[in-house]
Amino acid sequence: MKVALSGATGFIGQALLTKMREKEWSVTAIDRESFSLTDEEFRSKKIEGMDAIINLAGAPVSKKWTVQYKQEIHDSRILSTRKIVENIQTARQKPSAFISASAIGIYDSTRTHTEASTHFSGSFLSHVCRNWEKEALSAAETTRVVIFRTGVVLGSGGGALEKMHFPFSVGLGGKMGKGNQPFSFIHIHDLVNAFIFAIENHAITGIVNAVSPFPSTNAEFTTLLGKVLKQPAWLTIPEFALKFKFGEGAQILLEGQKVIPEKLLKSGFQFRYPTLQNTLVRIYG
Numbered sequence: 001m002k003v004a005l006s007g008a009t010g011f012i013g014q015a016l017l018t019k020m021r022e023k024e025w026s027v028t029a030i031d032r033e034s035f036s037l038t039d040e041e042f043r044s045k046k047i048e049g050m051d052a053i054i055n056l057a058g059a060p061v062s063k064k065w066t067v068q069y070k071q072e073i074h075d076s077r078i079l080s081t082r083k084i085v086e087n088i089q090t091a092r093q094k095p096s097a098f099i100s101a102s103a104i105g106i107y108d109s110t111r112t113h114t115e116a117s118t119h120f121s122g123s124f125l126s127h128v129c130r131n132w133e134k135e136a137l138s139a140a141e142t143t144r145v146v147i148f149r150t151g152v153v154l155g156s157g158g159g160a161l162e163k164m165h166f167p168f169s170v171g172l173g174g175k176m177g178k179g180n181q182p183f184s185f186i187h188i189h190d191l192v193n194a195f196i197f198a199i200e201n202h203a204i205t206g207i208v209n210a211v212s213p214f215p216s217t218n219a220e221f222t223t224l225l226g227k228v229l230k231q232p233a234w235l236t237i238p239e240f241a242l243k244f245k246f247g248e249g250a251q252i253l254l255e256g257q258k259v260i261p262e263k264l265l266k267s268g269f270q271f272r273y274p275t276l277q278n279t280l281v282r283i284y285g
Contacts, residue, residue: 002025002028002049002164003026003054003199004052005029005053006029006031007056008030009031013160015155016056016195018111019078039087039182042083046084046191047084047095048092048093051199055084055098056082057076057080059077064246064249064270071130074131077131078128078135091144094143097143097144102129102132102147102207104209104259107119107149108121109121109182109256112264115149115206124248125251125252129149133147144202145203145205145206148191148198149207150191151259153187168225168226169229171233172235173232174222177238177239177242177253179219179261180219181256182215183220184256187273189273194264194269203252204263208264209261209262212273212279215258217256224280240256
């Protein structure tokens with residue numbers, strides 16, 4: 001299997017790269033400099049002859065959202081996806097699958113969402129996700145397109161837990177705001193296996209919710225992480241403090257989405273870590 005991967009240096013990309021190499025797949029990285037290549041160079045080096053393309057490129061959202069940084073969040077996703085899609089469309093040897101990332105932040109915070117849901121948020125992040133997905137889906141006439149709407153990715157060595165570990169480990173962990181916001185998550189191993197599953201199963205197409213089948217809440221996450229680390233987690237991080245640090249980006253922490261991975265479950269995908277408790281125990285146990 002020959003796969004091209006954008007975003008290979010990120011937390012998800014590194015885990016996925018390791019898994020694909022374990023399977024002895026040939027992996028070509030699409031790094032940031034690749035997007036500066038001419039279309040002819042990009043297509044010949046990164047697209048032609050690939051069995052699948054995986055697109056994870058995008059600036060992190062866990063920073064303060066200034067006007068300039070919001071533009072970077074948008075452009076880093078839209079422009080990179082557009083270049084990949086345009087070159088898939090014009091390639092002589094087209095990949096059989098294009099798998100592109102998105103986020104559950106597309107959904108509103110008041111309902112329970114399967115892939116069939118069209119109840120989207122009016123937030124900036126939702127707007128970005130909709131544009132991102134539109135770009136990816138424009139490749140659907142020439143190849144099978146799968147879009148992973150990913151929840152909070154939990155694992156050791158990176159992602160959300162890397163930032164949370166220290167305060168929780170010294171007893172300074174706490175819920176964010178009221179703590180009743182939904183918390184839809186997925187263990188990094190389950191996410192990586194879902195990507196592999198989607199490549200190998202040609203019946204999977206369109207939107208896929210990449211989350212555990214048992215969503216939680218921020219308060220429950222806080223309590224369980226404190227217990228696993230054997231530390232108190234009784235503090236509350238007030239909304240104003242999060243808004244001061246992250247600006248508009250605080251909405252990611254203060255709002256959440258309750259999401260169900262209906263398509264993965266119906267397709268027979270097996271989650272190794274379906275609950276928040278066994279996810280955290282696996283990571284810290």
